[in-house]
Amino acid sequence: MRASLEVPVAHPDLDTRAAIAERGAATRSTTVRISRRETFNAAHQLRDPGLSEDENQRLYGKCANLHGHNYVLEVVVAGETDPKTGYVMDLKQLSDVISSRVVDDVDHRNLKTDVPWLEGLIPTAENLAVAFWERLRSELPAGLLHSVRLWETDKNWAEVSERA
Numbered sequence: 001m002r003a004s005l006e007v008p009v010a011h012p013d014l015d016t017r018a019a020i021a022e023r024g025a026a027t028r029s030t031t032v033r034i035s036r037r038e039t040f041n042a043a044h045q046l047r048d049p050g051l052s053e054d055e056n057q058r059l060y061g062k063c064a065n066l067h068g069h070n071y072v073l074e075v076v077v078a079g080e081t082d083p084k085t086g087y088v089m090d091l092k093q094l095s096d097v098i099s100s101r102v103v104d105d106v107d108h109r110n111l112k113t114d115v116p117w118l119e120g121l122i123p124t125a126e127n128l129a130v131a132f133w134e135r136l137r138s139e140l141p142a143g144l145l146h147s148v149r150l151w152e153t154d155k156n157w158a159e160v161s162e163r164a
Contacts, residue, residue, distance in 0.1 A: 033078040033146055036094045040107035043068040044123040047112070066110070072151035073102065075136060077144045089144065101135040125150050125158035133160040 044067070046060040056064045075098055079088045105115050111123040117135070121127050129150040137145050147161035 030080065031078050032081055032088050033076050034088050034091060034094075035074055035076045036091055036098060037072060037074045038095065038098050038103050040071050040073065040103050041068060042071060042106050042109050042111050044111040046122055046124060048122060066112075069152050071106075073098065073132065074147075074149040074151070076146040076149075077140065078146035079144050089140075094140075097136060097139045101139050102132050125152040125156060129158040129160045 045065065046063040047056045048059070051059065075094065077089050077094060081088055105117070109115055111118055111128070118128075118131060121131060129148050132150065133145070133148045136148060145162070147159055149157055149159040151157040
C-alpha cells in the first residue's frame with residue numbers, strides 16, 4: 001500500500017491575510033509600485049530647423065510631415081505604503097497631477113507649435129518622455145516618481161526613469 005503524498009495546505013488567502021496582518025500593511029523596507037495610465041491625442045512633426053528640407057526628410061522620413069498619434073502616458077510611482085491608508089499615493093491624486101501638468105496642455109494640440117513648454121524641442125517620443133518626467137517630478141513628493149513611459153503607437157514607446 002502506498003502512503004499518500006498529499007500534504008494538507010492551509011488556505012492561501014488565509015496565509016496571505018495573516019502575513020499582512022503580522023507585518024502591518026507593508027514593512028518599512030518594502031517598495032510598492034503603482035501606475036496610472038492616461039491618454040491624449042496630438043499632432044507633431046519631427047523637423048530640425050537647422051537642417052535642409054532634404055536632410056529632414058532623410059533623417060525623419062514620413063515623420064518630417066505633420067501627423068498625429070493617440071498617445072498613452074504611463075506614470076509609475078514607488079514607495080512605502082502608508083500604514084493608515086494602505087496607499088503609496090492616491091491614484092486619483094496622481095491622475096490629477098498627470099492631467100494638470102501634462103495632458104491638459106498637450107491633448108488635441110500640435111506639439112511642435114502649440115505647447116509653450118515644448119518650444120524648441122523636436123517632439124520625438126524620447127524628448128516628450130523627458131519633458132513629461134520633468135513636469136511631473138516637480139509636482140510629486142521627492143523620490144516618489146519611478147518612471148514615465150510614453151507610447152506613441154502600440155509598437156513604439158520611450159521610457160524615462162531615475163538612474164540608480
